[in-house]
Amino acid sequence: MQVTETQKDGLKRGYEITIPASELEEKVTGKLEEARPNVELKGFRKGKVPLALLKKQFGPRLLGEAMQEAIDGAMAKHFEESGDRPALQPEVKMTNEDWKEGDDVVVSMSYEALPEIPEVDLGKVKIEKLVVKADDAAVTEALEGLAEQAKTFETKKGAAKDGDQVVMDFVGKIDGEAFDGGSAEDFPLVLGSGQFIPGFEEQLVGVKAGDEKAVEVSFPEEYQAKNLAGKAAVFDCTIKDVKKPAKAKLDDELAKQFGAESLDALKGQVSERLEAEYAGAARAVMKRTLLDELDKLVDFDLPPTLLDAEAKQIAHQLWHEENPDVQGHDHPEIETTEEHKKLAARRVRLGLLLAEMGQKNKIEVSDAEMTQAIMAQARQYPGQEREFFEFVRNNAQMQQQMRAPLFEDKVVDYIFELAKVSEKEVSKDELKEAVDKLEDE
Incomplete structure (x- = not known):
């Protein structure tokens, strides 16, 4: 040979x-x-x-x-x-x-060929970690949100206003004939909730218990029930009660509604959840900082085919973000720009660098970690968890798509351990500003 x-x-x-x-x-x-x-x-x-x-x-x-x-x-x-x-x-x-x-x-x-990846002295990489404490004000704000979720409604005198609950019977008619699914009794509707079709709830502002109101609306052209789409309708409403919202009190009873033994226990749970959220957001900022630093430290030739494929993928993704109404791929060819190619070069370079670091340091995603990730994603499909799990298990490409970010995060965590990390305590608003900056870039 x-x-x-x-x-x-x-x-x-x-x-x-x-x-x-x-x-x-x-x-x-x-x-x-x-x-x-x-x-x-x-x-x-x-x-x-x-x-x-x-x-x-x-x-x-x-x-x-x-x-x-x-x-x-x-x-x-x-x-x-x-x-x-x-x-x-x-x-x-x-x-x-x-x-x-x-x-x-x-x-x-x-x-x-893949290029030779240069060694990086991770001890010289400096990263700042933003730290946010869950102070009393943040915990109270979160508890107020839970109280809002647990709010009840109590009968009031006078006219209904936005945010009030109207209890009513109604019959919907098109051309004077009642239609299937257009009637209900003792139906509780919170005005301003957007639960009914546009224009319906606004016409009930000002009604009182005992009133009868004919609500005239038109179903949207894209309404899910095709036999109703675009048609004008009249709903004959009989108002039986008008209620105002009553926010739940911050007490032990509220805590029990959310599975805690007492208000103090609920405060502790809320504080832990907030700090976990802050830590997750801070890690995202920290990771971006790390990638920016690594991008400055390394430079090597990149495979043209990988660059071209990544630039096309970026251009395609951004085009769909700018044209959300186009769901499929039946659209004109999307040209890649210099900006797409610049971003592609960064992604490919950092991807190859992290892959090399992971390989050299024997970093792997375990079967248990993959299973945990699949189960977490399967929860997004209630009632179809098993089908989703089987789909992923029998789809090598899907497995790779899920494994790649897990691997990258493990490599990033490895680098965090070796880099020089300094902590900086900031406010919740400062952390939010840093996260918003990531999304704008």
Whole structure:
């Protein structure tokens, strides 16, 4: 077998691999000799079939297997000896298209090699960690929010206003005829909640208990029930009660509604939750700072194909964010800009750097961590958790999509341990400002 270099331009590599016909013949013969003791053909005892007959009957198929094995072996040996790691699957094709049995096999192999990743002295990386304490004001604010969730309604005198609850019977009609699903009794509706179609709740502002009100509205053109979409309707409403909101008190009874034994216990839980939220937000800021620092410290050639693919993906993603109404991919070709390419270069560079650090330091995502991540995502599909779990388990691409961010975060945590991290106590508003800045970039 002979391997000849045909291209070496930056990270681009090209080779011509020649596999002698004699080597293929030897492989085929070896396969036939290995199988011969177990072969039975009509007119011959088991294991006594002549090699020439076996070669005539099975040779062509085995020749194809031998060619593939020889090519795969040549590639594996080349990568082992050269130390090259292809950025993507190498392109391999036969160059002697008029090949016939008995000829040498000549194939071309081309790929882009991954670059040499420089070492980074992580001890010189300086990062600031923002720390926010859950003070009394933040805990009280969160408790007020829980009290708002637990609010009740009590009967009031006078007219209903925005935020009040109206209890009513109603019958909806189109062209004077009641329609299915358009009637209810003792229905509680909070005005301003947006629970009913646009224009409905606003017409009930000012009603009192005992009033009768004809609410005239039109169903939206895109309404889910096609038989109602775009049609004008009249709802005859009988107001039975008007109630005002009564916020729950901050006491032990409220705490029990949220699974805590007492108000003090609930305060402790709220404080822990807030500090966990603050820590998560601070870590996001810290990670961005780290990536910015690493981007300044390293510079190396990048595989053009990876860059191009990443730039196209970025352009495509941003285009859809700017055109949210287009759900599919039936749209004009999206051109990549210099800004897309600049962002792609950063992502590819940092991705290769983190992958190298993870590999060198034997950082892996365990099966338990993957299972935990899958289960967490499955909870977003109530009632279909098992189906989602099975889908991921049988979909290698989906597994890789979920494993990649887990791996990146483990590498980032490893770097945090070695970098020089200083803490800075800030307010909740300052942390929010830092997070908002990330989203704007």
